[in-house]
Amino acid sequence: MFKRDGVIVLDDGSIYRQIPTTSKSGKLKYNGKQMLVEFFIGKIVTGEDIAFVCYKDFDSSNISLDNLDFITVSDISNFNLSLLSRMISYDSVSGHFKRRYNTKGHGVGARADSKGPMGYREIRISYDGNMVFRKLAHIVAYAIEHDGYSDMLIDHKDRCKSNNSILNLREVSYIQNANNSGARTDLPKGIKLTRAGKYQVSVTFNYVTQHIGTFCTVEEAVSARKHSESNMLIN
Numbered sequence: 001m002f003k004r005d006g007v008i009v010l011d012d013g014s015i016y017r018q019i020p021t022t023s024k025s026g027k028l029k030y031n032g033k034q035m036l037v038e039f040f041i042g043k044i045v046t047g048e049d050i051a052f053v054c055y056k057d058f059d060s061s062n063i064s065l066d067n068l069d070f071i072t073v074s075d076i077s078n079f080n081l082s083l084l085s086r087m088i089s090y091d092s093v094s095g096h097f098k099r100r101y102n103t104k105g106h107g108v109g110a111r112a113d114s115k116g117p118m119g120y121r122e123i124r125i126s127y128d129g130n131m132v133f134r135k136l137a138h139i140v141a142y143a144i145e146h147d148g149y150s151d152m153l154i155d156h157k158d159r160c161k162s163n164n165s166i167l168n169l170r171e172v173s174y175i176q177n178a179n180n181s182g183a184r185t186d187l188p189k190g191i192k193l194t195r196a197g198k199y200q201v202s203v204t205f206n207y208v209t210q211h212i213g214t215f216c217t218v219e220e221a222v223s224a225r226k227h228s229e230s231n232m233l234i235n
Contacts, residue, residue, distance in 0.1 A: 092141070194214060
């Protein structure tokens with residue numbers, strides 16, 4: 001049981017004491033603001049503004065405290081893998097991700113990953129009109145299964161960009177990845193040798209090619225491309 005500002009929330013999600021009547025939209029008032037019942041409960045329980053309410057059992061009709069996980073606005077200011085794992089689930093066999101939270105147009109249990117501009121599945125989470133998380137789904141899948149993001153590339157063994165089953169994913173170097181993709185094996189993708197004998201790096205994202213720079217060694221070029229790719233997707 002939680003109590004704050006004269007409002008009591010029981011473990012089953014029941015709200016007790018004199019509070020404004022629920023509106024037709026299923027909202028309650030708290031300090032002059034209207035909010036959904038679950039967000040109201042989260043405000044009472046945490047004392048903070050709630051960004052997302054997650055349903056642990058994927059049943060949005062079950063508002064018992066044991067089933068609700070409140071993601072506060074302060075939580076998303078430091079978005080990490082642990083927080084992401086509270087908001088979505090990963091099926092290592094199918095390679096699919098599911099939402100534990102509701103957003104406009106997408107309910108609890110809906111696919112959390114979608115096809116991105118590069119052909120890979122992506123996970124994107126927005127709050128208040130701003131993108132707070134964006135990353136390639138196969139990188140997230142491998143990180144969830146191995147308790148952290150890898151410093152190496154994550155490769156699809158069967159070359160199918162949408163097959164994010166954990167058995168289809170592996171750590172590889174840039175050269176190994178190029179070999180598996182059927183691309184040139186002398187230089188990784190996005191790196192070419194200039195007439196001056198240096199290595200020019202470029203990255204294409206959202207159909208726009210960005211030139212990163214030129215480097216003296218292929219190792220420096222590979223490192224620069226990897227860093228640029230990581231920065232293009234919000235950590």
